[in-house]
Amino acid sequence: MRAIRAQRRPATPAELARRLDPKFRVTPTIRLLSDLAVRSVNEPDERDAVSTPPRTGKSRMLAIWTSVWALMQNPDLEIVIVSYSDELAQVHSREVRKIINEHGDFLGFRLARDKTAVGQWRVEGHEGGVLATGINSGVTGFGADLMIIDDPVKDAAEADSKAHRKRVLNEFQSTLSTRVHPGGSILLVMTRWHEEDLAGALLKQDPKRWRRTNIPAVSDAKIPDALGRPPGVAMISALGYTAADFAATRRMVGERVWFALYCGEPKTPAGSLVKAAWLDGWRLPVAPARPVFTVVAVDPSDSGEGDSCGLVATSMTAGGVVAMIADISAPMTSDAWAVAAVDLAVKVGASQITVEGFSARETYVRVVRAAIGRAVEAGTLGREIRVTSWPPKGRARVGDAVARSAALLQALETGTCRLAGHFPDFEIKAVAWQAGQHQPDNLAALVIGHDECVHAAGLEWDMAAPLTEGQGAASDGPERGGSVVSMDDWMSRKIG
Known part of the structure; x- marks a missing residue:
């Protein structure tokens, strides 16, 4: 046998x-x-x-x-x-x-x-x-x-x-x-x-x-x-x-x-970091009529091939809500997205263009300023637009993309950041994004736009207890006398 x-x-x-x-x-x-x-x-x-x-x-x-x-x-x-x-x-x-x-x-x-x-x-x-x-x-x-x-x-x-x-x-x-x-x-x-x-x-x-x-x-x-x-x-x-x-x-x-x-699944059954219910539940029908601040945010690309340049516009309402009002993200060279950022700023009335500057801060700022200069010469721009990089100098780069997005994710969940209208490409990519994946470029740009609006409106403060007299900027330092006082005492002190 x-x-x-x-x-x-x-x-x-x-x-x-x-x-x-x-x-x-x-x-x-x-x-x-x-x-x-x-x-x-x-x-x-x-x-x-x-x-x-x-x-x-x-x-x-x-x-x-x-x-x-x-x-x-x-x-x-x-x-x-x-x-x-x-x-x-x-x-x-x-x-x-x-x-x-x-x-x-x-x-x-x-x-x-x-x-x-x-x-x-x-x-x-x-x-x-x-x-x-x-x-x-x-x-x-x-x-x-x-x-x-x-x-x-x-x-x-x-x-x-x-x-x-x-x-x-x-x-x-x-x-x-x-x-x-x-x-x-x-x-x-x-x-x-x-x-x-x-x-x-x-x-x-x-x-x-x-x-x-x-x-x-x-x-x-x-x-x-x-x-x-x-x-x-x-x-x-x-x-x-x-x-x-x-x-x-x-x-x-x-x-x-x-x-x-x-599990053989490219996404978790429970959903991703951004929930579709958040986007739908807090959606605004149109852009805010009288925003107090509008910024164009850029997550840059260089080659124009492969990954896109994230390019969105966000506005802050008088009620403290940040709204994404435009998304024109696409594969673009640095010259192309700089021009597109200026054109979008003119269209939405933005007073500021902010570019993510982890790798080439000064270069990106210079490219945008050059595009603004050409727009002024061509007569398509008749006002000042401020150009900044993100994160601001002096603020440390915080963790990975998920960590940097923490404030935005909370705002999308609670409704303090909303979509003004429908953005199908953005929403598909945002809802599919999971920890460990490359962050969608337009979502990365929204992180910047949301952060800039929040800081511009003074909704996030950095507080410090001041030093007593004798420890000002002109002094040689804390070791020269005085002590740290409470903020309440300092704010209620008598002047003169």
């Missing part, structure tokens, strides 16, 4: 892995992924987007064992393995080659001796083989009966870059997808860091063709679970992770990483 089982050809990649690797453990997750791989090899035109927690064996199952099993079924299959770098793709290819070299007799095929490069090789006596390449390295001289895209994005920073997401999508559409033979299948395996990542874009563009398979570490009623578990059930881990281990991981990594890496 044992001899019969040894001669039987494995029906799935999981069965093959278990046969050749005694340490390989087939969990429910691995079994499901293995069945999905069988469908991709045996059925034409399959399109699957897969996400599971790290350290579950998904890459080894889908990129390595599936490749070996597929060539065992048909040595003429051409397989393309794609990753975010040539190095990672070739690691997978090297593992496939190792298995073939060690178990060629059992598998029934060997590597061709004349085509033995790690990144591109063929099966001896057949047309099949593997090409392993980075997402941006191109696919030349090789087609794909099966394309396995494993981790096309390196990390959250790449996923948060609009320019990088666009490059990955363009590479898939213009190069990778064109190499797939008629009837060929694609397996996409990735961490869902962003709603508009490659998986998100493909599922949105062609939802009838692409199938999503998601297995969260712990099942949640609001998160798709291909295993169909009731809420709150931890996955069976090949490495022995328990529900307590996953809970500790969640506390350690934070919500954004937890939901992206361990």
Whole structure:
């Protein structure tokens, strides 16, 4: 009986892995992924987007064992393995080659001796083989009966870059997808860091063709679970992770990483830092009629490509409410956004333009002042506009983007900062923003505009108890006599 089982050809990649690797453990997750791989090899035109927690064996199952099993079924299959770098793709290819070299007799095929490069090789006596390449390295001289895209994005920073997401999508559409033979299948395996990542874009563009398979570490009623578990059930881990281990991981990594890496969700089900209910509940129908202060706020960009320049206008009402009255954020060069900021200031009657100056404070201020000078010469501006940088000199840069946004978030929640009208692009990005992600540029600009309005209206004070006589600016310092007095005593003192 044992001899019969040894001669039987494995029906799935999981069965093959278990046969050749005694340490390989087939969990429910691995079994499901293995069945999905069988469908991709045996059925034409399959399109699957897969996400599971790290350290579950998904890459080894889908990129390595599936490749070996597929060539065992048909040595003429051409397989393309794609990753975010040539190095990672070739690691997978090297593992496939190792298995073939060690178990060629059992598998029934060997590597061709004349085509033995790690990144591109063929099966001896057949047309099949593997090409392993980075997402941006191109696919030349090789087609794909099966394309396995494993981790096309390196990390959250790449996923948060609009320019990088666009490059990955363009590479898939213009190069990778064109190499797939008629009837060929694609397996996409990735961490869902962003709603508009490659998986998100493909599922949105062609939802009838692409199938999503998601297995969260712990099942949640609001998160798709291909295993169909009731809420709150931890996955069976090949490495022995328990529900307590996953809970500790969640506390350690934070919500954004937890939901992206361990739940396959690019945003938390509970929502982001900015709630849509805040924006809708406090919305103003139009801009304030008689604002006491209006400022144009700029979160600058330099190249005009990729990330946008955040460019908004905010007004302070007599009642102490800050209203965002305009948003013209877009990818712009420094000269272009400086001109746009001046034009917007003229349009909304702003008396000040404030530019975020963490990296090039003096340069940005100079560029805006030059644009103001040209507007004055052209006759389109007949009044003074003050130009400042943010944060003001002397005020320390506070923490990360979330920390700097704390006052704005509280104001949006309580209604002391409101949207005057509807700003669809701003609202979509604001509501999707989560801790750990790149802050949307127009939201970053609103942080500046809100802060400038609040300080200009005197709603945030810096108080200090004054020194007694003899410790003024002309003295040599506190050590020359006198003492600190209470503010009440100082304010109620007699003059003269």
